[in-house]
Amino acid sequence: MNTSDFWKNFRLGEELHIAGSFIYNGLRRFHELELFDNSDELFEFLYNLSVGIERLLKIAIVLHEHSEVGDQETLEKSLITHNHLDLLERVRNHVEIKFGKPHNDLLQLLGTFYKTLRYDRFSLNSVYEGHKEVSAILSFLNKHLQVEISKKNLPFATLNEDRYRAFIRRTVLAISQTMYTVIDEQARSLGLYTYELRYGSKAESVFLRKVNISDEDVLWKELLIFFMNSDPKTGYFKFLKGIEPLKFDPGLIRDYLDCFKSDASKAEVMDELEHHYGEMDKSDRKQRFEIIGFIGAQGVYFDDEGDIEEDNQ
Structure with missing residues (x-):
């Protein structure tokens, strides 16, 4: 096995597990979220999700764009970006991907968060306009679920609901599993095993098992009942x-x-x-x-x- 095949087989295989772990952690964080009032909790959700999906997109790009005769340094430098939609367009240059408006808007939100929102509190201007993560998530949910969740309901807390959790889960898994399929098919065409996932890993839960944190909640409840009885x-x-x-x-x-x-x-x-x-x-x-x-x-x-x-x- 030559150096480039080893890289794409094993190092990108490790990246696939890392990406899946970040995505799983993001889904779990949103599932655990009870209120939309705390920026730190939404930051954790957005950070995990943005990193995971970004890395997933980059794996697909390397598998499609890398060649023995190509400029390795140019390819690697081109991956130093956090624009999720731009990365998606590079993948679309090689395969057809049909995402709906919610998927594209979520990718845009993740790109905006990673490029600007996550640094916002280091700016003096944040004194006048805080909680941007909260506003971004609420706007996204309001737009695609035709609801009116607002931070202006003070002194009442802005509650997360199961319908919001279900929508985020569906949207994230549609993006994640579509990209995993792209990686799977390209790796197989190259005779590589980048697509292989360790049984029981977070990546397997996201890409193959269609993880539902609510089902995992049922598991601990049933085990608790079993222990008590x-x-x-x-x-x-x-x-x-x-x-x-x-x-x-x-x-x-x-x-x-x-x-x-x-x-x-x-x-x-x-x-x-x-x-x-x-x-x-x-x-x-x-x-x-x-x-x-x-x-x-x-x-x-x-x-x-x-x-x-x-x-x-």
């Missing part, structure tokens, strides 16, 4: 049941459940956890950390009653 017959369950629970407040169960679905919600409960640990003496706290460390640890196994009985026969 299973008899402690296995060694693992006996171990878990044998640990004295901390005295969390049953009245705050909704807040605790939010920790399973949102990283942001964990911060609100961490103070209470730290309080509980602060009430212990140093030796008890150290012992509990050691016990808790066994949960989910690799290479830790618990004997089951059934296994012991079979061994004794």
Whole structure:
């Protein structure tokens, strides 16, 4: 395998996983978003999405435009851009891609965000016009869903809704999976394996599994129900049941459940956890950390009653 084939096979294959991870993280961040009021949360969503889709477009461009006789330096310099629509047009020079208005507008929004909006707060003029990420997202949703979400509803919070989550998911996945198909087909035509995705990776979830974060929420809820209603017959369950629970407040169960679905919600409960640990003496706290460390640890196994009985026969 020559140098260029190795590059396109393996290094761009790594880039494909990186792009998929950024896109997945963006989708998850928007899914977890409860309010449109916080610029930092929308910034995280837009940043992840813009980086992921930009890298995806560039993979497709390299696979179509690179050749042994071409100018490598010129190609590499041409990729130093953050204009998503321009990158898309370069791909369209080689394959037909039909995107609707929402897809093109989202790509334009991502390009604008990455080029200008993400730096806006470093400008003195931001004093007079802040929350540009919020305004950009609300304008995008208002335009394509024919709704009237406004930041002017103060003092009331601007709530995210499942219909907004579903629309963002559909639009992002349509762009992502279309571009993955372009990469897949071109790689195969070149006899390369750039398209291969690691099973269980975030990239596989985005490009092949059509990830739906709502379905992943169902998973943790079903697992929670399973844990709560299973008899402690296995060694693992006996171990878990044998640990004295901390005295969390049953009245705050909704807040605790939010920790399973949102990283942001964990911060609100961490103070209470730290309080509980602060009430212990140093030796008890150290012992509990050691016990808790066994949960989910690799290479830790618990004997089951059934296994012991079979061994004794």
